[in-house]
Amino acid sequence: MSLTTPNDAYFKSRRALMVASGLLALAVFVGIEPAESNSSSTIFSLKLTSPDKIQVIFAVVLAYTIWQLWAAWLTQTPEVRAFPINKFDVRLSFTVALLSLVCFFWPTFSGWATFLVNRASAAASERSQEAISLLSAAISVLVALMALLRSNAAVSARIRVKRRLEDSVLEKLLVSGSWELVFNPTRKSGSKIISFLVDGRIGEGRNANEYGWRVRDGTLEILNEMGAVFSRFREVGGHLEHTNDEDTLSLRHQLIVPRRSSTE
Structure with a gap:
């Protein structure tokens, strides 16, 4: 085996990652529905009573295979990790896997974003006057602090000048x-x-x-x-x-x- 060729554990982990990424992508974009009418399905000799959870299962499997591939990559020799083809291969594999996870979580992220935007808009419309008042108060306090700091700086400067004069006289x-x-x-x-x-x-x-x-x-x-x-x-x-x-x-x-x- 060449010094720049990864070991079998890496290739097995990469194949598992690609399979898990493909299954999750298919479940998200194509959809998987139970073939029977009793609201259950069988996968890998296991009977699922809630077929709508298939995407979640695939997502968990994909996350685990990502970890497996990362662990297998870290066990490779420095020559293997430094070889350009191998670096491109592992980056491509992780990119595909992460894109699949993003596609899976996108509806959730989108829902949260929509919820937060709507809530922020409602709060802004209800408390706009309060926000303006708080902003005005903050600006007033800031102006007062700046004036106080400027005054203190001027006093400190006068004190320093006075001390220098006193020192010079002494x-x-x-x-x-x-x-x-x-x-x-x-x-x-x-x-x-x-x-x-x-x-x-x-x-x-x-x-x-x-x-x-x-x-x-x-x-x-x-x-x-x-x-x-x-x-x-x-x-x-x-x-x-x-x-x-x-x-x-x-x-x-x-x-x-x-x-x-x-x-x-």
Whole structure:
């Protein structure tokens, strides 16, 4: 047997699928009626008391044979499944089977579609005014939401601009001023001169803890040499007070105050 030839299980499943597809198509288009007058018929040595169910039986058989052919196709070798003739053959077989199923279910689908369309039309005619009212209300709510969002966006933009201005003012104040860091205020001792360079580094007083600085959201953040926030200050009445945030590493309640001149 050639490497591109399917096995016997595939051919048997395909033959069964074609037979089931043909029987269902004949039952749908040609019609099958009982030959006897006792309202029953015999098929495959079985007596059907309701011959009108023959199409349903054929449909079930066809669905099962579709599954059989699919299972047989999946068991084929990659060479068989990749061969163009075999791919065309299996696609054609499935197409015929699916068309037969569509023909069988078409009256049901058509009936459902007609029912849904009629029901939708009736509901539309009965509730047209209500729908218009709901639509108007929805449009009004949407317009109000858009106006609210636009207003919030404008407020947020103004807040961002204000914060940038405040940050800029604080940066200029820090760079131009002369400052003293009180790093142990609880003992009222321990302070040093500290200066802030334009490039974001601490000038005088720089060490591993007070290495760099930045202004963010109106606060002064002093960074250690690893880039982590060591302390954070907020300007209050001409000096800066520690925010005592949990994410800071320094002692709490520190102060940065203007440096007193030697003449004071």
